[in-house]
Amino acid sequence: MTTQQIYKLAVSLGMRADLRGPAEVKKYLERVKNKYEKLDAAARAEFDADKLFNPYSDTRVLNDESKKQIKKIVAGIDIGGAELLVADKIGGVDLVISHHPDGPALADLAGVMDLQSQVLAMYGVPINIAESVIKPRISEVSRSTSPANHNRTTDIAKILKMDYMCTHTVADNLGARFLFDLFERKEKELEYVEDILALLKSIPEYQEGARRKAGPVLFSGSPENHCGKIVVTEFTGGTSGSKEIYEKMSHYGIGTVIGMHMGEEHRKEAEKYHINVVVAGHMASDSLGMNLFLDELEKEGIEVVPLSGLIRVKRFKK
Numbered sequence: 001m002t003t004q005q006i007y008k009l010a011v012s013l014g015m016r017a018d019l020r021g022p023a024e025v026k027k028y029l030e031r032v033k034n035k036y037e038k039l040d041a042a043a044r045a046e047f048d049a050d051k052l053f054n055p056y057s058d059t060r061v062l063n064d065e066s067k068k069q070i071k072k073i074v075a076g077i078d079i080g081g082a083e084l085l086v087a088d089k090i091g092g093v094d095l096v097i098s099h100h101p102d103g104p105a106l107a108d109l110a111g112v113m114d115l116q117s118q119v120l121a122m123y124g125v126p127i128n129i130a131e132s133v134i135k136p137r138i139s140e141v142s143r144s145t146s147p148a149n150h151n152r153t154t155d156i157a158k159i160l161k162m163d164y165m166c167t168h169t170v171a172d173n174l175g176a177r178f179l180f181d182l183f184e185r186k187e188k189e190l191e192y193v194e195d196i197l198a199l200l201k202s203i204p205e206y207q208e209g210a211r212r213k214a215g216p217v218l219f220s221g222s223p224e225n226h227c228g229k230i231v232v233t234e235f236t237g238g239t240s241g242s243k244e245i246y247e248k249m250s251h252y253g254i255g256t257v258i259g260m261h262m263g264e265e266h267r268k269e270a271e272k273y274h275i276n277v278v279v280a281g282h283m284a285s286d287s288l289g290m291n292l293f294l295d296e297l298e299k300e301g302i303e304v305v306p307l308s309g310l311i312r313v314k315r316f317k318k
């Protein structure tokens with residue numbers, strides 16, 4: 001496979017796993033295309049053409065040296081100059097894949113956050129409410145990522161002539177879909193919040209996360225609380241949403257939120273509105289999604305060297 005083929009595979013896997021469903025994602029892409037066709041020449045020249053087939057602004061190829069065949073990759077949760085130098089030192093590495101976005105994919109992280117309002121709508125929060133709550137937060141994230149030195153690591157990849165890409169929301173979608181399907185299958189067995197914690201701890205990434213003192217924990221509520229309606233709303237869609245959403249969630253019948261991580265202000269709001277919050281653990285959750293993607297590459301005969309917090313678990317047999 002080439003880097004471009006790996007990128008296209010990542011996008012298609014992310015779209016297939018997307019909690020909104022393939023039809024909604026297709027509609028989203030058609031809307032982008034229609035808008036693009038109405039642009040004038042100057043606006044078209046500035047347009048990021050990847051948006052026509054890739055609905056995830058935080059997933060991009062950041063450096064491509066046009067290598068014929070990718071045989072060995074290094075994959076990590078965060079890639080910086082140190083990880084690129086390690087990849088270079090290992091030898092024979094053709095491509096480095098970061099989970100967290102970098103370069104233009106970091107600058108445009110807020111571009112995937114729309115997904116959150118549609119996922120909330122799927123769980124019963126009216127779309128108009130979900131959208132108006134999330135919109136100010138999207139602007140906030142867009143402003144907060146704007147001053148970063150986005151291309152710092154990408155520049156090192158270019159000097160080292162190392163292919164480099166990031167797969168953020170596509171991997172988070174795979175992790176979210178994995179948990180969504182699991183919670184659906186086990187719905188009848190999940191009565192109390194402690195049942196959710198036990199179920200998460202049956203997953204190898206979370207077992208290892210727990211050994212590293214960063215496994216699933218309860219941020220709000222009690223293990224003896226009834227779960228109520230369980231939602232996987234804080235697992236994909238760029239970054240944390242709006243803290244105003246917990247009031248709406250409690251109003252529209254949501255009982256327990258499963259998330260990767262949660263800040264203190266959000267936690268306080270969730271507690272105030274009686275929402276149980278199970279934080280599954282950031283690195284373990286990011287690893288789950290990346291693993292589901294990396295398995296597909298290993299199936300193609302590509303060797304994967306994990307680093308930077310990635311808890312590598314394989315779910316296929318050769």
Ligand SMILES: [Fe+2]
Nearest residue numbers: 100260282286
């Ligand atoms: Fe993450």
